[in-house]
Amino acid sequence: xxxxxxxxxxxxxxxxxxxxxxxxxxxxxxxxxxxxxxxxxxxxxxxxxxxxxxxxxxxxxxxxxxxxxxxxxxxxxxxxxxxxxxxxxxxxxxxxxxxxxxxxxxxxxxxxxxxxxxxxxxxxxxxxxxxxxxxxxxxxxxxxxxxxxxxxxxxxxxxxxxxxxxxxxxxxxxxxxxxxxxxxxxxxxxxxxxxxxxxxxxxxxxxxxxxxxxxxxxxxxxxxxxxxxxxxxxxxxxxxxxxxxxxxxxxx
Amino acid sequence: xxxxxxxxxxxxxxxxxxxxxxxxxxxxxxxxxxxxxxxxxxxxxxxxxxxxxxxxxxxxxxxxxxxxxxxxxxxxxxxxxxxxxxxxxxxxxxxxxxxxxxxxxxxxxxxxxxxxxxxxxxxxxxxxxxxxxxxxxxxxxxxxxxxxxxxxxxxxxxxxxxxxxxxxxxxxxxxxxxxxxxxx
Numbered sequence: 001x002x003x004x005x006x007x008x009x010x011x012x013x014x015x016x017x018x019x020x021x022x023x024x025x026x027x028x029x030x031x032x033x034x035x036x037x038x039x040x041x042x043x044x045x046x047x048x049x050x051x052x053x054x055x056x057x058x059x060x061x062x063x064x065x066x067x068x069x070x071x072x073x074x075x076x077x078x079x080x081x082x083x084x085x086x087x088x089x090x091x092x093x094x095x096x097x098x099x100x101x102x103x104x105x106x107x108x109x110x111x112x113x114x115x116x117x118x119x120x121x122x123x124x125x126x127x128x129x130x131x132x133x134x135x136x137x138x139x140x141x142x143x144x145x146x147x148x149x150x151x152x153x154x155x156x157x158x159x160x161x162x163x164x165x166x167x168x169x170x171x172x173x174x175x176x177x178x179x180x181x182x183x184x185x186x187x188x189x190x191x192x193x194x195x196x197x198x199x200x201x202x203x204x205x206x207x208x209x210x211x212x213x214x215x216x217x218x219x220x221x222x223x224x225x226x227x228x229x230x231x232x233x234x235x236x237x238x239x240x241x242x243x244x245x246x247x248x249x250x251x252x
Numbered sequence: 253x254x255x256x257x258x259x260x261x262x263x264x265x266x267x268x269x270x271x272x273x274x275x276x277x278x279x280x281x282x283x284x285x286x287x288x289x290x291x292x293x294x295x296x297x298x299x300x301x302x303x304x305x306x307x308x309x310x311x312x313x314x315x316x317x318x319x320x321x322x323x324x325x326x327x328x329x330x331x332x333x334x335x336x337x338x339x340x341x342x343x344x345x346x347x348x349x350x351x352x353x354x355x356x357x358x359x360x361x362x363x364x365x366x367x368x369x370x371x372x373x374x375x376x377x378x379x380x381x382x383x384x385x386x387x388x389x390x391x392x393x394x395x396x397x398x399x400x401x402x403x404x405x406x407x408x409x410x411x412x413x414x415x416x417x418x419x420x421x422x423x424x425x426x427x428x429x430x431x432x433x434x435x436x
Contacts, residue, residue, distance in 0.1 A: 029261060029264075029265075033268050034274070036272060037272065040276050041280075042280075043281055043396070044276065044279050044283060044396060046389055046392035046393055047284065047392075048385075048389060049385045049388075049389075051378075051382060051385065052382040052385035052386050053383065054287075054290040054293075054386070054389075056286070095391075103294065113381075113385070125277070127401060156293075233265065235259075236261075237258070237261040240257060240261075241257055241258065242253060244253070244254065244257060245254075248253065248254075252253075
């Protein structure tokens with residue numbers, strides 16, 4: 001029955017999406033355990049004060065400060081400690097990358113007891129998108145978007161004078177923005193001196209454990225992961241069973 | 253067939269949940285142990301600075317021999333303490349003696365001008381603040397652990413694993429009172 005069923009399925013065009021849904025559902029279910037584990041780690045580790053950081057997995061909350069330099073965001077022109085930009089252009093039916101950039105400079109996090117360096121290489125960023133822009137084929141487009149694209153050397157009009165279609169997302173952390181970091185505190189060799197009152201010898205970076213940087217606080221982040229866990233742990237099986245109801249006719 | 257798929261997810265889900273619960277309790281238990289050990293690291297650093305402080309003060313505070321002797325004895329008691337409660341008591345006594353010493357040092361301008369003394373005082377005061385932070389962190393870790401082992405359904409797993417509640421670090425009432433300074 002199974003072999004006949006698979007043969008009937010392969011001979012038909014209608015198995016692809018239900019089959020994909022079936023496998024995706026199983027994948028989502030196991031992804032739910034990943035989100036649950038993330039939530040458990042966030043809930044298990046208390047927040048440390050920066051002046052008394054111990055080596056190993058730590059959780060801190062404070063305000064971001066530039067350490068090396070401030071980055072000018074290309075469209076909104078803000079001076080940011082960290083910046084992620086995605087600019088895409090629509091050609092035909094598909095979107096193509098024009099620019100995809102993420103800054104990697106270390107920065108400082110400051111709380112009321114001191115400051116510590118954070119090396120964001122390899123971090124999971126959970127940041128809200130700060131600005132989204134899109135341009136239209138016809139009509140007046142945002143001057144800010146057009147100016148930003150032209151500063152980057154991107155042509156905003158076709159040879160015939162029509163507007164090109166772009167979409168742009170900017171995500172950034174400004175100096176003074178509240179920030180949450182969970183990562184591995186380790187000894188720092190050399191590097192920039194942070195000045196008085198700081199954990200000068202320590203950097204928070206990627207280790208063997210979870211490394212996350214977010215503009216949400218601990219409670220909000222825990223709830224986000226908890227919500228994602230519930231959706232995938234229940235949604236995955238529902239998708240699998242729903243997809244199977246379409247695949248079942250090949251077998252029964 | 254649908255029942256088989258549902259059964260698969262239910263079984264995997266239950267196994268995953270139980271394994272996750274076990275691992276979480278183990279993590280919380282070890283986190284509390286680690287945060288206790290991290291206090292010890294700083295207490296050791298403070299203990300290492302004390303002989304230098306006593307030597308620096310001896311030359312200036314000729315009339316405070318009793319106080320300096322108290323610090324030396326409190327340091328020895330803290331290093332010899334074997335139980336957790338005994339260690340906490342001994343360390344609290346040492347902190348109290350240090351507070352008295354720094355207050356009395358205000359009467360010795362020559363000592364206050366001594367660079368060595370100033371550096372040691374700054375270092376030990378910094379360590380005291382960090383020790384206080386790490387004690388608070390230990391209490392937070394223990395609190396998270398205690399809540400978890402009492403919540404449903406984790407309490408069943410905790411009983412199975414024989415995990416009992418842990419004690420928080422308490423500061424004795426007399427330690428929170430202001431230090432009285434006696435001169436002479």
